[in-house]
Amino acid sequence: MAELRYRAGNIKDPQVHKIGIIALGSHLENHGPALPIDTDAKIGAHIAFQASLLSGAKFLGIIFPAYELDTIDHGVHVSLDVLKENVIETLSSAKKFLDIEKVVIVNAHGGNIPLMAELWDIEDKTDLAITFNNQVISSEGPHGGSGELSMAKVLGILNEDEVKNQANVNEYEEVGLYGFTQARRDDPNIEEGAMDVEENGVYVDEDYGKRLFNLAINTVLFDIEKLLDF
Numbered sequence: 001m002a003e004l005r006y007r008a009g010n011i012k013d014p015q016v017h018k019i020g021i022i023a024l025g026s027h028l029e030n031h032g033p034a035l036p037i038d039t040d041a042k043i044g045a046h047i048a049f050q051a052s053l054l055s056g057a058k059f060l061g062i063i064f065p066a067y068e069l070d071t072i073d074h075g076v077h078v079s080l081d082v083l084k085e086n087v088i089e090t091l092s093s094a095k096k097f098l099d100i101e102k103v104v105i106v107n108a109h110g111g112n113i114p115l116m117a118e119l120w121d122i123e124d125k126t127d128l129a130i131t132f133n134n135q136v137i138s139s140e141g142p143h144g145g146s147g148e149l150s151m152a153k154v155l156g157i158l159n160e161d162e163v164k165n166q167a168n169v170n171e172y173e174e175v176g177l178y179g180f181t182q183a184r185r186d187d188p189n190i191e192e193g194a195m196d197v198e199e200n201g202v203y204v205d206e207d208y209g210k211r212l213f214n215l216a217i218n219t220v221l222f223d224i225e226k227l228l229d230f
Contacts, residue, residue: 011056012224019057019227020100021220022090023048026066026109029075032144032175033162035152037075039144040066043151044108047136047213051106051220060094060103063087068111071183074143074174077111084118091126102129102227104220110137129230135219139212142193144175146202150209158204167201169194175202 006014025040036042045062052059065086068077078086087105094100107113116132123130140147144166152158166175173179176197177190184191 009056013056013228015228016056016224017058018099018101019055019224020060020091020094020098020103021048021052021055021057021224022060022094022103022105023062024066024087024105024107024109024112024115025062026068026075026077026111027064029066029068029077029109030144030172030174031148032166032172034159034166035144035148036157039148039152039157040109042155042157043136043148044106046155047108047216047220048104048106050213050217051104051224054217055221055224057104057224058094058098058100060090060098060100063090063105066109066112067114068109069183071186072111072177072180074177074180080114080118083112083115084122087115088122088125091122091128091130095126095128100128102131102230104131104133104223104227106133106136106216106220108136110143113137129227131223131227133216133220133223136212136216139215142176142197144172144202145193145197146205146208147212149202149204150206151212152209153204153206154209154213160204163202163204167197169198 023044025044169178178194
């Protein structure tokens with residue numbers, strides 16, 4: 001077998017080849033008329049890919065399924081158990097074929113957050129050290145709101161002709177999760193986002209979108225630094 005040149009290329013540290021970065025989003029859910037149904041997947045994949053380019057860590061692609069709470073019906077999702085099993089299978093395959101030992105999961109879909117409680121079991125079944133990066137969810141604001149619109153502008157996936165209709169929450173109840181009454185009752189953050197969209201509308205700011213991406217990418221790079229020291 002060939003001896004691989006782990007120091008070749010523009011990499012941060014040869015040990016970074018032991019680290020994989022994989023995106024976790026959602027491919028099949030409504031985001032209002034100005035955004036595609038796979039917005040979360042594209043945002044997550046962009047963050048993960050850019051972090052892999054800057055660090056030299058292995059880009060592992062994206063997990064296909066996604067989970068969502070029963071109280072939020074705005075797309076096609078799977079159960080948490082199905083998502084967990086898919087993550088285990090995907091990461092186990094990456095470990096087998098790519099010789100990785102550690103993984104950063106870049107999550108760009110709020111519905112996937114309950115998977116964090118299962119990380120200990122996923123680590124046990126894959127024999128991998130895993131970091132769950134949720135930064136973009138923490139900073140982007142309401143579902144289908146100004147943060148996602150602005151990042152979509154950066155990616156070139158925004159239908160700018162429809163931005164004027166994006167905050168019509170009576171027709172597009174998924175924006176700000178406005179139409180999901182039980183979810184709003186259960187989660188003060190969802191309630192706050194829904195009210196924000198209803199009262200203030202939405203806007204597109206490409207510079208804001210770039211800042212959100214830079215923040216998310218830099219936190220992934222920081223996670224990689226921590227894994228290198230681990």
